[in-house]
Each structure stands twice: as structure tokens, then as C-alpha cells.
Amino acid sequence: MNPIARLFRAREAGILVMLVLFVAVVSLIQPRFFSTETLRIVLLAVPLILVAAMGQMMVLVARHVDLSIGSILGFSAIAAGMVFRDHPELPLFVGFAVGVLSGAALGFVNGLVVTVFKLPSIIVTLGTLSLYRGLLFILSGSKQIDPNDIPEPLIRMAQTSPIDIPWIVIIAFGVAFATWLFLTYSQIGRQIYAIGSNPVAAPLRGIRVMPVTILVFTLSGALAGLAGLIYAARFGYVNPGITGVGFEFTVIAAVVIGGVSINGGVGSVLGTVLGVLLLGSVQVALPILGVSGFWQNAIYGGIILIALVIDRTVRQGGLRGLLARGGA
């Protein structure tokens, strides 16, 4: 098969078509949508989702799901913010280390509980979603990290960098590239796909399922922690009751749109990036089109369901196959 034909058969092509169509339609209705300014806004809107989506993608590929990332994001943002507030003399990277490591630790706990007790990750992470949110209220004493406690250099990371593209955008796409390298060329990366596509066969092939699964959850937590710092940089405050609430659903929407199958084993970084960009464009397009922000969640929910049906249809060999075999 020649490369161009292969490109068109790929799942990613479908998402790309959707993205292009969406941008085209919105630009036709409202020409000022098609501008570099919009691109800038979209690019600023996606890093938060993109970083966490890379973690969630790996979790879904391993045939699990992580609902706790919103709370992990909040926890890490609060933890890093408290370091910034209480120890302004420390360099910026200490805050980053605290955020990412605390996220990794919480993710590690998720992975440990899921694998040691062989429990469904959805229920476990529903529990830790609540548990971590409670912990972050206790840690922060229910107090917000105010804008003047967030160090100036961190805020500037969301605005600029030596090459004019904001640091958070560079970091986010850097994380995506690193994830692609990891999943494509490292042995563990390939093992994640193997575990997700056939959890019974994976251990028979000598894959140590438990440590790999724990690693996946830990990475998801660490990336959610990094997203917490991006949140602090971009919004300039961290509130225990607001930061990261419902974030997991946005991320799952982006990942599922990106063609990652919830049945495990299928998913690519490119698809996820496109899914995140599509979601970011929807987010930015709504106010430009004059649609009330109240529609956002309904649209996300609808998109998830449509993506699920499309995923199902593709795997069943088209709509006919889906309906014909619906008899079980």
C-alpha cells in the first residue's frame, strides 16, 4: 500500500477531516474565527488538556480508565502553590518537582490498588477522585492560592518564551512528542499496547502486567500534576473547590474523540493530539458563534457518545455489520 493511501485509511485521517470541516464551517459562519489570533487562543487553551490527555491515553490503551486526574491536578496545583506561597525564595523548579512528584505518588496509589486487589479501575478512581479532593481540602485548609502568591516567572510561562511561543505550549507538545517516542520505540511502551489488546495473552508472553500497569497510572498522575502547574501558570490562582473539578471528563472526551478505544490496545499520540485540538477549537468557537457557554458540557457529552458509536461501527466493519450482528 502506498503511503498516501495508508494515510487516508488511518483513524487519524477521520479526526483530521472532522477538525478541518469544523474549522471550515465555523469560519464560513463567522469569518473572524479564521485568524492567527484564534490559533493563538486555541493553542493557549489546549496545553492543560493535552498534557493530561497523554496520561489518560496510556491508561485507556492499557484497558483501564483514570477518573481521578481532575483531583490529582487540583492536589498538585495546591501543593506546588503552597510551596510558592510559603517559600518564595526557592527556585521555580522546586515547585514543578513538588507538583509532578505529588501527582506521580497519587497515580502510583491508584495503580497499586487496581493491580494488587484486581479491582475495576473505574470504581477505584471514582473513590480516589473523592479521596484526593478531600485530601486537598485538608492540605490547603480550604484556602485559595491567590494570584499574588503565584510567582511572576510562572505566569510568564503562559505568555511567552524566547521563541515567542508560550512555554506551556512548548512543554505540552514536548510531552506529546516524548509520549510518542516512549510508546513507539520503548519496550515498555509496546507492552502497554500488548496488555490492553489482550490482558490474558500478555502475561503468557512474559510481560509483567502489574509493574507496567502501575507505571501507566503513575505516569498519568505525574502528567496530571504537570497539568496542575500549567493551570496555575495560565489562570494565576488555585482554588481547592474549583481547580480541576470535572476536568477528567474533558480529558476523556478529548481522548475518545482522538480515536483511543475504551476497549484497550488502540490509540495513538497523533490521534489524541488531533482530538485535543478539535476539543480546543470547539471550546474557542462557541463564544465566537454566540453560543452560550452553558452548551459546552452537553456538546462534550454528545461528542463522547458519537465517538463511541463511530469506534464501535469501525470495529464491527461498518454500520451494516453493527446492526446485523446486534443479535446476541
Next chain:
Amino acid sequence: MNSIEKSPMPATTPRVIVREAAAPRPRWQVWLIRPEVVTLLLLVIAAIVATRLSPFFADLGFILESSTYYIEFAIVALVLTIVIISGEIDLSPAAQMALSACLFGTAFKAGAPIPVAMAVSLLSGLIMGAFNGVLVTVLRLPSIIVTIGTLILYRGLAQVLAGDKSISGFPSWFVGIDYRMVGIVPVPVLIFIAASILLGLFLGITIYGRQIYQIGTSEIAAIHAGLRVRRIKMGLFIASGLVSSIAGLMVASRLGSVRYDLATGGELTMVLIVMLGGTYIFGGRGSILGTFLAAWLLVIIATGMTVANIAINAQLTVMGLLLIVSIIATNAIYARSQR
């Protein structure tokens, strides 16, 4: 995820190994080592600790009164128990409560009389449940992720409908269901008890009830046995939608107003009640009795924490921890009693 359990027969043992049947477990073990007993024990311990902490707890009236906040979730949890026993899950009831309550409020604001608005709300519950059911049984998508999608969709639609304002001004006969008493029992508690008995009988002694256990234990076997698996599951999702809209109306009556964020986070509370009651997360085992006991356990724990001045936000920690501990415990018990 169910396909994980189908481990292949080892190819290296061609001859059949005849095993002596294990001795039947003593009767007392069968009766005592089961999750409902653990729930009951925890309930007794929680009650004793709570009365030690505060004399309020010795008063049954106080417990009944403070239960009205959780009882709506407990009512939905009864149906959720049956859904989980059948091997599926529904994470969208809290969002269904919000949307049906907002529809009720919107219809009322548009000038519909209360009974009509209530009918609209109940109908929406049926439709939302049926929509979940179609996605799961006709398109055969996993319920776990479908109901996450519909959770966001339904709550989003409630937001579209009601914006960020609350709708109130319902007539006084509709408001305050939790203040209506029969003796010392508030009406919502009475509804919960009645629903528990009805659903307990349905699950325990009707043919449909037993079929639900069979579906949850092995869906393939159930299909081969000629059970109408898809129809039964469809019915369960519709029932879940209907009971959610009833619960939504009860919240509307209790608060006297509706908002799109009504019952936010309720999915955690409902799953927590079901899991505390010892229902097996992979389906096939569990009981209404367990869920009934677990609802009271949760009421005592939550009220106890409030009486002990633990902030509602910090209580999230305990709830999350309880959920995880309860599934670990239930799994361990079922692993022991595996035949």
C-alpha cells in the same frame, strides 16, 4: 472487561483430572461470612460509636430526620444494585436527577400545572433511561463509558435548560416532602422502605429477579438458557431513569428549588451505598438487604461526621476511602466463598 475471565484451558493436561468434591462449608459459615453481615456489623459499630460521641444519636427521630439528605440517593441506589447485579453499571442517575428536575422546573415556569410538570419529568426519566439502554443493549457499547458520556450530556442539557439560575416558587403543597411525617418517619424514608421491600421481593422471589442474577453470573450462559438478556437490561436502564426522575422530584420538593448542579457528585454516593452493601462489582451477587443496611450506615457515618464538626469537604476523604475499602472487602469475601 468481562472477556478477561475467559482463561483458556491449559493444553498440557489432556486427561481429565477427577477431583474429590470439596466438603460443603458448614452452614454457619454460609450464613455468617457474607458481605451483608459485615455491613450489619459496621452499622452496629457505627451506631454505638456515634451514640458515644453525641447523645443526639440515641434519638431515632434525629437519625430519621438527618437521613432525608441521603435518602434520595439511597432510593436510586436500590435500582443501581439490580443494575450492577446484572453485570452493567449506570453512572448517570445523578445527572438524570438534575435534568429531570430542571425539566420539571422549566415546565412549571412555562405555566404548566404541577401534575403536568411532574409527568414531563417522569417521562424524561423514562426517555433518558431508554437512551442509555439503547446505547448499551442495541449498539452494545460498554455501559461504564456510555453512562459517563450520558452523565456529561444530561448534566450539560440541564445547564442549557436552566442556565446558572435556580428555579423556585413552587406551590407550598409541593414543597417540603421531608417535613411530612407519618408518626416520626418522614415520607421520603417511608418511600425508601417501601421501595426496598418491593425491590427486595422482586429480586428475591420473582422469576425476573432470579434471571437477573443469572445474567450477571454468566451472560453467555443466560443467552444460551434462552433468557431475554437485552430486554431485561433495557428494562433495568429504564427503571433506573424512572427512579432517578422520582428522586429528582423529591430533591426539588425538599429544597423548594432546582438548579443544574442538583445532586452533583451523587454518582459517588450511590455507588458507595451499593458497594458498602456488599454487591459484587463484577455482577451476579448482591442483595437489596445489603444496600438497605448500607444506606443507614452511610447516614450514620455522614451525620456523625457533621455532628463531630468535620467540614463537608474533608468528608470527601472518608467517602472515597470507604468506597475503596468496601470493594476490597467485598471482593475478599466473595473470593473466600467461591465454589
